[in-house]
Amino acid sequence: NAGVTQTPKFRILKIGQSMTLQCTQDMNHNYMYWYRQDPGMGLKLIYYSVGAGITDKGEVPNGYNVSRSTTEDFPLRLELAAPSQTSVYFCASSYNRGRGETQYFGPGTRLLVL
C-alpha cells in the first residue's frame, strides 16, 4: 500500500492564481481530512469528508473548496491564491471515526504564494 499520497510536493503561485492540491489514499478509508501547518503552529483543519459526496468545514475553510467524488480522492481547491495561504498542506485519512481512531497523513504539499 502506498498509503496517503499528495501532489505536488512543492508549488509557487502568484497572487490570484488558482490550483488544486491532489490527495489519494489506497487504504479504503471512509474519512479524509485537509490540514494546513503554518510555521511554529500546530495543524489546523480546513475541510473533512465522511465519504463520496459528503464534506464539511473545519476550523479554517475560507479561501478553499473541496469535493469528494470517490472514496480514494479528496482534492483541495484554491481559487484565488493569497499570501496568507502560504503554508504546508497535509491530507489525512482514517477508516472510521471511533474513539481514538488513528489518522494517516500524507507527506505534505509546500505552497508559496508570492
Place this chain on the structure above:
Amino acid sequence: GNSVTQMEGPVTLSEEAFLTINCTYTATGYPSLFWYVQYPGEGLQLLLKATKADDKGSNKGFEATYRKETTSFHLEKGSVQVSDSAVYFCALSDSGEYGNKLVFGAGTILRVKS
C-alpha cells in the same frame, strides 16, 4: 473551544538523556489524546495514544499517561537517541458528525546530539 498547549522548543538533549515534553489540554467533552511525530521531510505519523483516563500509551520506548485530573498527557522517554530528532505534536480528538477532528498543539522540536 478545545485546545492543546505543549512546551515550546527546541529541546536539545544529549544521547541517552531523559526526555519529557509537557502537554496540557482544554476540552468540553472527554477527548482521546494522541502524540504524533514528524521526522524531517515527512508527514505526521502516530506515535501513541490513549482514549480514557489513566490509560498509558506506549511505543518505541515513549510513554504518556492520560491524566484527567490535571488535563495532561506528557510525553516521556528514558533514553533518547539521535534518531528521535523530530517534531512532536500533542493532539486531542473532537468527534464531529463527519469524522474525528484533531486539535493540535504547536509542536515541539527535539534535537538529540551524539
